[in-house]
Amino acid sequence: MNELEEFREEVAAWLQQNRPAQPDFLLPETFMEVGTDSQFHFLRDWQQQVYEAGYLGMAWPKEYGGGGKPQVLQDIATQEMARLKVPFMTNTIGLNWAGPLILAIGTEEEKQKYIKRILSAEDIWCQGFSEPDNGSDLAAATTTAVRDGDEYILNGSKIWTSLGSFARYMILLAKTNPKADNRYAGLSYFLSPMDVPGIDVQPIRKLTGEYGFTQTFFTDARIPASCLMGNEGEGWQIAMKTLTFERGATGGQAGGLAMNQMSVSDVVELARRSTREGRPAIEDPLIRDQLIRFLTEEQGDRLSGVRAGIPALVSERPAAIPMSGKLRGTEHKRRLFQFALSLMGSNAARWVGDSHADRGGLWPRSYFNSFSATIGGGTSQVQANIVGERVLGLPKDQG
Amino acid sequence: MAQVNLKGTMTFSDEQAMLLDTATDYFRDKFPMAYVRDQMLSSSGYEQTRWDEMVALGWSGLAIPEEFGGSGLGLAAAVTIAEPMGRALAATPFLSTQLFVQGMLHGGSVDQKNAYLSQIAEGKIGTVALFEDSGGWDLTDVGVELIDGRLKGAKTFVVDAGVADWVLVSARRDGELVVVVVNKADLTGSTLEREVVIDETRRSYRLSFNGTPAAEVLGDASTALNAIRNAALLLIAAESGGGIAGVLNVVVEYLTTRTAFGKKIGGFQGLKHPTVDILIGLERTRSHVYHAASLLDAGEDAQAAIHMAKAEASDSFAFAGDRAIQFHGGFGFTWDCDAQMYLRRALWSQYSFGDAAYHRKQLAALLL
Ligand SMILES: Cc1cc2nc3c(=O)[nH]c(=O)nc-3n(C[C@H](O)[C@H](O)[C@H](O)COP(=O)(O)OP(=O)(O)OC[C@H]3O[C@@H](n4cnc5c(N)ncnc54)[C@H](O)[C@@H]3O)c2cc1C
Numbered sequence: 001m002n003e004l005e006e007f008r009e010e011v012a013a014w015l016q017q018n019r020p021a022q023p024d025f026l027l028p029e030t031f032m033e034v035g036t037d038s039q040f041h042f043l044r045d046w047q048q049q050v051y052e053a054g055y056l057g058m059a060w061p062k063e064y065g066g067g068g069k070p071q072v073l074q075d076i077a078t079q080e081m082a083r084l085k086v087p088f089m090t091n092t093i094g095l096n097w098a099g100p101l102i103l104a105i106g107t108e109e110e111k112q113k114y115i116k117r118i119l120s121a122e123d124i125w126c127q128g129f130s131e132p133d134n135g136s137d138l139a140a141a142t143t144t145a146v147r148d149g150d151e152y153i154l155n156g157s158k159i160w161t162s163l164g165s166f167a168r169y170m171i172l173l174a175k176t177n178p179k180a181d182n183r184y185a186g187l188s189y190f191l192s193p194m195d196v197p198g199i200d201v202q203p204i205r206k207l208t209g210e211y212g213f214t215q216t217f218f219t220d221a222r223i224p225a226s227c228l229m230g231n232e233g234e235g236w237q238i239a240m241k242t243l244t245f246e247r248g249a250t251g252g253q254a255g256g257l258a259m260n261q262m263s264v265s266d267v268v269e270l271a272r273r274s275t276r277e278g279r280p281a282i283e284d285p286l287i288r289d290q291l292i293r294f295l296t297e298e299q300g301d302r303l304s305g306v307r308a309g310i311p312a313l314v315s316e317r318p319a320a321i322p323m324s325g326k327l328r329g330t331e332h333k334r335r336l337f338q339f340a341l342s343l344m345g346s347n348a349a350r351w352v353g354d355s356h357a358d359r360g361g362l363w364p365r366s367y368f369n370s371f372s373a374t375i376g377g378g379t380s381q382v383q384a385n386i387v388g389e390r391v392l393g394l395p396k397d398q399g
Numbered sequence: 400m401a402q403v404n405l406k407g408t409m410t411f412s413d414e415q416a417m418l419l420d421t422a423t424d425y426f427r428d429k430f431p432m433a434y435v436r437d438q439m440l441s442s443s444g445y446e447q448t449r450w451d452e453m454v455a456l457g458w459s460g461l462a463i464p465e466e467f468g469g470s471g472l473g474l475a476a477a478v479t480i481a482e483p484m485g486r487a488l489a490a491t492p493f494l495s496t497q498l499f500v501q502g503m504l505h506g507g508s509v510d511q512k513n514a515y516l517s518q519i520a521e522g523k524i525g526t527v528a529l530f531e532d533s534g535g536w537d538l539t540d541v542g543v544e545l546i547d548g549r550l551k552g553a554k555t556f557v558v559d560a561g562v563a564d565w566v567l568v569s570a571r572r573d574g575e576l577v578v579v580v581v582n583k584a585d586l587t588g589s590t591l592e593r594e595v596v597i598d599e600t601r602r603s604y605r606l607s608f609n610g611t612p613a614a615e616v617l618g619d620a621s622t623a624l625n626a627i628r629n630a631a632l633l634l635i636a637a638e639s640g641g642g643i644a645g646v647l648n649v650v651v652e653y654l655t656t657r658t659a660f661g662k663k664i665g666g667f668q669g670l671k672h673p674t675v676d677i678l679i680g681l682e683r684t685r686s687h688v689y690h691a692a693s694l695l696d697a698g699e700d701a702q703a704a705i706h707m708a709k710a711e712a713s714d715s716f717a718f719a720g721d722r723a724i725q726f727h728g729g730f731g732f733t734w735d736c737d738a739q740m741y742l743r744r745a746l747w748s749q750y751s752f753g754d755a756a757y758h759r760k761q762l763a764a765l766l767l
Binding site for chain 2: 264265268271282285288289291292293295296297299300301302303304306307310312313316317320321324327328381384385387388389391392393394395396397
């Protein structure tokens, strides 16, 4: 057995021994659905434990609290977390996009101040990009930051802020220069504290009935001028860089699971337990055909991840696989859960809380929650535009 | 039990990378669309000079072990030829010959392999005759009979039969499945009738036997048939992957040049988004193909991977060809538009050796 395999066994053993017991409440499936204090504390404790055991941020620099080890070890640890279906790392925005961003372009002081506490989940991070009137069209942001001495004064509102109720910091895109030559040049990027007077969060109820994200209001909120990342006017470039981390098109993330999601195998298992006209649903030829379609898709995407690492097999359009990953993966999951409901007959209509609902009503909830990923982080339609334009060179939508 | 376990292997050697590069350049330079269209009118569907070039490049013998005169690089090497060949819609006897090779390699005796394979590496052409009038894809559903060493009955969709030096034919002898070799010279007594098929680059024949002598009977019919089928599925999937890449380029070219309502039509999401779907189908197809090829050459169980590759390739190519017609508007409805060339190839490939639904059914039996 080589070192990597030994390491894989070590992680697996640790995870199996230390995984937290199933709580008596439903856990969220992704960081975008953390809605209650008990969910949050459960997940935060778990992240802390994983970090302390050395299985998170393994490839981040040692001087900032990382492990200073090769990326391949973190990848193995993350794979084992997925395989063993342990809970996800709740500080996803910090671990996977704010953190790598700070490591890539932040100052020494910023790295010292933020990185370790992202890993340990002491500081939860959220993202203030979308606004009530501007989401897909991010550059139209209207929240303002006005310089006043050694402070900026914030006014306006951000919305759909995942983890907004729990966050200590926000990556914030705001307008510093309303008179700039173009709308991009007027934007700046802040690493803003949340616990200052004038920043208020209002939980928003989700389509599932649970809570999970917030609207964030800024009313003459003053933050230190040192919160500005880079220079004024660089906000758009930094936001775009953030999105490459967020969409997984660039590496450098701390690792760890960002979500717990079911796969086709879980739906196959459901088909074995369900019946159609008195026979196991798994025997129905139409259902079999559908399940195989999903498996073929899932396997194709998994293999594409492998092929992306073989330069000779992606030479024509190297960006095609990484840039289409979010679109492929999230749409696949949405259709998979939509299909899963159809396996349960009229029982598909049972919701969370019904005593006869299969797995506590997890299926319809998963289907509903799957939209978080087809909308959040840039909708599928916008993703398709991006792939069409940047990978295939098709003309832009507008203008 | 519930977990469906599929492997994630993919290997691609420097040698394969070089082959893929060479073949990509070769087919792009030697088989431009105007040339391919010209060849549709010729009787054999290809020019001997092209075949001689391919043989000289060593491609005929790629999958033939060294002891039988080939280069021993396995079927995965043949995949790197089939993909760019499909992209150009080039029709050569390459595929048919590879199927003959696999049948002989897995079903023939050492003497038989010695007798045929080195000659194949040197440029002889082989093909397989497996299908019959029912149009079914079950290779054990065989009506042709072998009685006293002579064949009776008919085979359909025998590709390149007009130029083949040898044909591997499946038959029944006293009810038992056999695979036999028929020599070109012995085909004179039987009738060779060209079929009119949807893909006009192909040359497909109906072969009726009337006491045609079998030169050889292979030792192991079911192993031979299985090997032929797997090779066919993999190579057709590879060729289809190439076809999707080819038609995608045709579509992108039109979407970035044609104007309507004052803007380039590629700016319309009704066209842009399905074109992205074509790209996604292409990426998934290539991943399945190179995975299946890796498993097969490593001697691992590749059955599910091969079915998946064919299913994904077939559906994705058919979708791409279909959308390519639509996205060219009135021009798309014409003979001159290349979109029809790809749709024809896509449908030919879809219905060769089993369509996507057929392979999903096989997969269900394996995995569910
Ligand atoms: C669960 C969840 C969590 C989120 N978390 C965060 C967060 O933490 N921080 C944050 O800043 N934001 C967050 N978001 C917001 C998310 O990024 C936006 O909702 C998303 O970018 C879409 O913006 P919008 O809601 O304004 O929709 P709109 O932009 O108004 O879009 C409405 C519809 O129009 C379509 N559309 C818009 N433009 C185009 C176009 N050019 N071409 C084709 N179709 C188009 C969209 O696809 C969509 O279907 C979250 C969203 C969800 C659902």
